[in-house]
Amino acid sequence: MSERGAIRVAVAGKGGAGKSTVAGTLARVLARRGHSVLALDSDTLPGLALSLGATAPAEPPLLAAAQQGDDGRWRLKKGIGPMRAIERYSVQAPDGVRLLQVGKHTDDGLKPVMGAVNAFYKVIHRLDEPSSLDRWAIVGDLPAGPRQLAYDWAPYADRLLLVVEPTWQSMLTARRIARIAGTPRPLALSLVVNKASSPAGVSQVETFLGMSALAVVPADDAVARAEHSGAAPFDAAPGSPAVSAIERLADALGSGSLTA
Amino acid sequence: MKIVVAGKGGVGKTTVSGTLARALAQEGHRVLALDADANPMLGISLGVGPEETDVLVSVRQGLEDGDSEHEPTIEGFVDRFGTDAPDGVRLVVASRIDKFDPG
Numbered sequence: 001m002s003e004r005g006a007i008r009v010a011v012a013g014k015g016g017a018g019k020s021t022v023a024g025t026l027a028r029v030l031a032r033r034g035h036s037v038l039a040l041d042s043d044t045l046p047g048l049a050l051s052l053g054a055t056a057p058a059e060p061p062l063l064a065a066a067q068q069g070d071d072g073r074w075r076l077k078k079g080i081g082p083m084r085a086i087e088r089y090s091v092q093a094p095d096g097v098r099l100l101q102v103g104k105h106t107d108d109g110l111k112p113v114m115g116a117v118n119a120f121y122k123v124i125h126r127l128d129e130p131s132s133l134d135r136w137a138i139v140g141d142l143p144a145g146p147r148q149l150a151y152d153w154a155p156y157a158d159r160l161l162l163v164v165e166p167t168w169q170s171m172l173t174a175r176r177i178a179r180i181a182g183t184p185r186p187l188a189l190s191l192v193v194n195k196a197s198s199p200a201g202v203s204q205v206e207t208f209l210g211m212s213a214l215a216v217v218p219a220d221d222a223v224a225r226a227e228h229s230g231a232a233p234f235d236a237a238p239g240s241p242a243v244s245a246i247e248r249l250a251d252a253l254g255s256g257s258l259t260a
Numbered sequence: 261m262k263i264v265v266a267g268k269g270g271v272g273k274t275t276v277s278g279t280l281a282r283a284l285a286q287e288g289h290r291v292l293a294l295d296a297d298a299n300p301m302l303g304i305s306l307g308v309g310p311e312e313t314d315v316l317v318s319v320r321q322g323l324e325d326g327d328s329e330h331e332p333t334i335e336g337f338v339d340r341f342g343t344d345a346p347d348g349v350r351l352v353v354a355s356r357i358d359k360f361d362p363g
Contacts, residue, residue: 014269014270014299015268015269015270016268016269016270016271017269017270045268144269144270144299145297145298145299145357146298146299146357146358147298147299147357149360150357150359150360150361151361152360168304168310169274169301169304171310172301172304172310172313172314173299173301175314176299176314176356176357176358179358179359180357180358180359180360183359183360184360
């Protein structure tokens with residue numbers, strides 16, 4: 001846990017493992033329990049808005065927060081610090097969750113949204129500055145694979161949730177991520193086994209990674225149907241086995257029984 | 261034929277690519293399987309084996325570790341950095357992110 005005592009997690013794993021499902025549902029659970037929650041989506045193919053039940057803006061709002069100097073470097077505009085960026089450029093999700101997104105890439109790639117990418121990176125590196133954020137829970141959803149951890153895209157987190165489904169590709173990806181995590185600053189690792197369909201599958205993941213699962217989220221048709229219809233699992237499948245498992249994950253994260 | 265496979269994470273790009281490469285090879289085509297994902301897993305779908313796939317030397321790593329002279333030809337790259345997969349498929353991994361490297 002951070003010195004603040006607030007939950008500060010980033011969620012990583014292979015593509016399709018269920019990172020956004022876990023991150024979005026966890027954010028909603030925490031908010032429903034009364035936490036102020038900042039949800040961060042640093043994927044330029046964003047998925048967290050759907051899992052939260054929020055509407056994603058067409059253009060990255062953070063484009064308006066950035067300006068490019070004569071030297072070509074991007075900066076936050078004068079007067080825009082992390083708190084103001086959140087107030088102005090996040091979108092409201094249900095239960096009062098604030099969602100700050102790096103924004104979608106375009107048909108012309110990342111170039112047209114580089115201002116937003118740079119603004120997002122600067123904001124997430126300054127989230128420890130405003131004291132008004134001290135008690136906020138932060139849940140970040142990272143893009144697939146180890147890339148963003150190699151480039152310091154989760155500086156706000158004191159714990160990384162490795163979301164792993166019982167496949168070799170997912171396990172190997174988690175191991176690659178685990179090897180990078182913890183540089184340049186300490187980062188506790190917790191395993192979330194997702195889409196679990198058998199105890200043997202869970203044991204295989206735990207054995208391979210040498211960690212016990214903090215949460216086991218079962219394969220769940222209700223969640224699959226929610227995602228098929230574009231609805232947030234927390235809204236469309238309340239009380240389902242998967243959503244209940246993520247509620248227990250929230251218990252485990254907030255119980256104070258975790259050791260870093 | 262030259263085919264690129266794309267899509268969201270988890271939809272099965274690697275499964276389709278690896279299986280297609282094997283099927284083409286079994287029909288007698290010479291097949292080059294190129295894994296351009298920074299989190300490369302194509303070896304698993306090709307049948308190279310998970311742990312073996314995890315330690316394949318990537319082109320980038322090979323160039324960084326080896327002599328500074330670059331291979332002048334594509335054939336040279338494939339010979340030097342490729343791995344043999346079943347049915348004669350030749351697998352080349354472009355790069356793999358495996359360390360903290362803030363740029």
